[in-house]
Amino acid sequence: MIIVMERSATEPQMESVVRKIREFGLDVNISRGTERTVIGAIGDERKLEPELFGAMPGVEQAIHIVKPYKIVAREWHPQDTVIDIHGVALGGNTVQVIGGPCSVETQSQMDEAAQQVSEAGCRLMRGGAFKPRSSPYTFQGHGVEGLAMFRQAAEKHRLPIVTELMDVRMLDTFLEYDVDVIQIGTRNMQNFDLLKEVGKVSKPVILKRGMSATISEWLMAAEYIAAGGNHNIIFCERGVRSYETAYRNILDVTAVPVLKKETHLPVIIDPSHAGGKAWMAPALARAAVAAGADGLLIEMHPHPCDAWCDADQALNPQELKALMESLRRIAHAIGREM
Amino acid sequence: MIIVMERSATEPQMESVVRKIREFGLDVNISRGTERTVIGAIGDERKLEPELFGAMPGVEQAIHIVKPYKIVAREWHPQDTVIDIHGVALGGNTVQVIGGPCSVETQSQMDEAAQQVSEAGCRLMRGGAFKPRSSPYTFQGHGVEGLAMFRQAAEKHRLPIVTELMDVRMLDTFLEYDVDVIQIGTRNMQNFDLLKEVGKVSKPVILKRGMSATISEWLMAAEYIAAGGNHNIIFCERGVRSYETAYRNILDVTAVPVLKKETHLPVIIDPSHAGGKAWMAPALARAAVAAGADGLLIEMHPHPCDAWCDADQALNPQELKALMESLRRIAHAIGREM
Amino acid sequence: MIIVMERSATEPQMESVVRKIREFGLDVNISRGTERTVIGAIGDERKLEPELFGAMPGVEQAIHIVKPYKIVAREWHPQDTVIDIHGVALGGNTVQVIGGPCSVETQSQMDEAAQQVSEAGCRLMRGGAFKPRSSPYTFQGHGVEGLAMFRQAAEKHRLPIVTELMDVRMLDTFLEYDVDVIQIGTRNMQNFDLLKEVGKVSKPVILKRGMSATISEWLMAAEYIAAGGNHNIIFCERGVRSYETAYRNILDVTAVPVLKKETHLPVIIDPSHAGGKAWMAPALARAAVAAGADGLLIEMHPHPCDAWCDADQALNPQELKALMESLRRIAHAIGREM
């Protein structure tokens, strides 16, 4: 950590800072510049927090030099992590697409969807049984019953299932229904108690980025899961909040190369929630693969106009099929499989 | 709801929209303009969601005309709601200040803080036993033990206590320790299962605004609590995320007059978390009272430099006392008590 | 335009609104809902501004239904516009890459750069003679002398030149040096006097998106140019400001499909300024082409470490060459040439 002193800082003020650093068992380097004196803390600075120094008289700012995350950092684990999801490898050379409807509605809708997802060439399926809705007055998902329908529909096509866990009390039920991938939604990215609990199981976790989470906060949320022992974490960028009103979120495609540099874990993209409109999804999906994403989470509904939620962002089966074709060509263009 | 058709929309496409509106039991008004035809849905449009129409061919956009919240809306409840917290009225003519440390550290720290908060003239006390920290490697709060220390310290000065609930499984413990005001933190504003649970009890709830929540999403989060039966909700603005790096958040002071217009519930401000630096808090606190806030949530620590977390944003006891004086003068200047 | 009245609006208040609409020569449609009355203005609503009604008693909100832009809108000009830049077609099936250094430094640097840009397969060249720098104490560009160096270097390789115009008083000089494409920078996107002046000439104009401009404001800025008679406008997305600090801007790749839908004009992307780091540029460039961009504006410097400005965002010649190869494969994968 680097502590920058104010121009007018006194010797006793600097000595207090030095003393505080030493109290934490770290060593000190002092660099006296023309306008500022800079005090460096030498040792494992993860023990220190900038705020501890910010409150001390004479201190202008305290800056972390070392990244706060460790288990998820590529710096300490240079090779890519490939996650095995019932035989489907995520994070390797093959780009994986997870398709399916926003929410589980009926058994026949799920059966139809599973077949279409499988026919389009997707190797995993998504669907929500518990839905985080902005309004308490709208459909909240079928809950446990929805998990059962989903499991039944996906089994026929040997599709591992991905579904969102909102409430920590439901984790056992998720394990009971053998959910293959647990999704932590955007609104729960910093629900630390939930993160700690999924950190204790071994199921792969898709960690969606918070609505306006920084890359660093996101990595730290993953570190919460990893610190519990579960290292099967998949980052999912789904658009971040912005001032633009022409679309729901701004897909942050830059997050892909940046995460691939910072972490060894897989990174996927959800183009459906990013744009919020089905007609935007193909362009965004193509951009994601070209940028180096390891996979995609795409909404498809057998009959989008009749969908119970997010009707305007689901592709229909034909659109998904056509998209898969063009994604495959882009994957090949950058030397990957699909 | 207003459905705007594309310029090139056909008659059958418009008929489909009309049919869909009628299926929901609403009536229809059609306005044919020079460039666009607009279809209005007449009746309780809360049953309709814009996405249902967005996916239909020929539809350009669907716009809600009526606000989606009802119980919390001033439109349906014109008088201000005043919440009684063990004899302290929040939401009335008196501006209330809730003071105290970021986290419960030791019994003596809490005893000291309680006395100082009381002496400064605050009538409620804050303190965290469960702390949402960005890093899993930093102090996470004393938990239940912290609740006990807090309760004991506050009792001596008859200060009702305000503390954050992060995990739904802890609600019973909060009731057991008779926490006076349950705080829902910024990272949990859309933790809908948590909102539903606090909606079932009668304890007052401080609902902090999500890091980048819109006013409308915030009101809907409160509607989740209210829909469960608990109408004792207090909105707390604590700064929103922005591109500015000179301070932690931008305090959104405009939220005060806007919320006072939209809802009958009390609105308070947390100037400490907004700016993130103790030296900014007094100016922000003064702005908040002048803008019409019903109260403030301010961090004070007996010895800020030794605080275990957020050390640089806590006022010391003398600063709090001085601030209370100036806030009182501003409250009087706008015809309020303090 | 749709004017939504408050629930408590009176008949005389509605009549005032109706009168005001009629004063502007438009007709009126009234739709009385259960909770709100909605008044629609029928006719060319571009004459009306929502603020005119927002101030009237009883009005809750006024909403534009028709888009405010016209010349640049695809709605009124369905075919793609292809701009001819000295024989290089921008906006057609071929993806064009404009390469070159941030700023014109010396004749030999420009000669070297021109040769490398040409060898890499780029058909246009960029370089700044007038530089908008955040600090008045840093290099501001060589000005007119820089234009001369640039012209001389590019001529040898028959590369049309692209350079930024900051000051309206310099337009004649730009014409004198026969600058092929005038770039309007991000800080000048709403410098309306500058837009009006470039609207009077026939040179192609690259209009960079303002730092936090909405798609609609950007289209309106282009409309300013188009209204003057110059329809040779190229939109350039270069990242927008956000809360994220891990990179300079967030590249808004969603802007590509949205602009292609809203306007018939070409859309290009500047991946160099978006990320702000050379190592991010290739991934962003690939995403841009995959998303459907008509071209790219990429920084390359013969010796990035010695660049006088933005040293850390320029590719070196070998990196540019390698990138061009992979971009070509992606272009082919989506059926385009390069």
Place this chain on the structure above:
Amino acid sequence: MIIVMERSATEPQMESVVRKIREFGLDVNISRGTERTVIGAIGDERKLEPELFGAMPGVEQAIHIVKPYKIVAREWHPQDTVIDIHGVALGGNTVQVIGGPCSVETQSQMDEAAQQVSEAGCRLMRGGAFKPRSSPYTFQGHGVEGLAMFRQAAEKHRLPIVTELMDVRMLDTFLEYDVDVIQIGTRNMQNFDLLKEVGKVSKPVILKRGMSATISEWLMAAEYIAAGGNHNIIFCERGVRSYETAYRNILDVTAVPVLKKETHLPVIIDPSHAGGKAWMAPALARAAVAAGADGLLIEMHPHPCDAWCDADQALNPQELKALMESLRRIAHAIGREM
């Protein structure tokens, strides 16, 4: 400047950095930590730019330690600057209010407005002759003729006039009409050629904050003016762009204490453009004064409903008068005059 090397950085890479620092005539301090080596540049680091080092192999990041602004910085000029505007002192203990309409419409409108502004107790008047409008098809202001009307109306009441300069070619005309305060609008905050020109005259300049400008960029824009010799600069916060759609901008009240700490120049607030609705302006104006602003820029129109632009954000004369009363009480509450 602090240059943080990557963990894997080699000795030759560090030596290159050291050499580069020495080339600029600065000295070097090397601090070898457990995980990172940090190289400090000692001397006037304003000559260095972080990007120069960011491109060098082995460098992780380069961080400025010293602020880039100097003339406008309080660090080098501790006393408050008080600007004399024809006898009206701005920046001293008295809070000044600048009132008037958005745009100059007619002579009688301006005459009426001037009288009302004066009667309400404002000591300066605002009004736009040149208007930056989003659409080229709306009223663009009366131009020079507007300046004449404004001058004539204000003279009767000895009100110094404040009006916006958009085009550098109009500066001479502004001097001819003896405009008392030149306003640089939000869209031109980084129109560096315009800043340089107003830096050459001695007229006070109100520098509005760019739509999403950081505090640091804003101070640097002022430094552009100051570097030319004109130190009569007034900062005006007018709300910044955000994701919130319930109001036009978020008024950044935190900017007041932060600017007062960073600069010796006066800081005022424009509550009218911030919220965008007349009914929000009083609360925001009160917050601004309470936060320590030196003045306000408020829109008032004799007949808001008939205003030619921004009709819904102008107060009427009675509202302005009432607001002035409450502002005076708040000013007194914090020990200031009005």
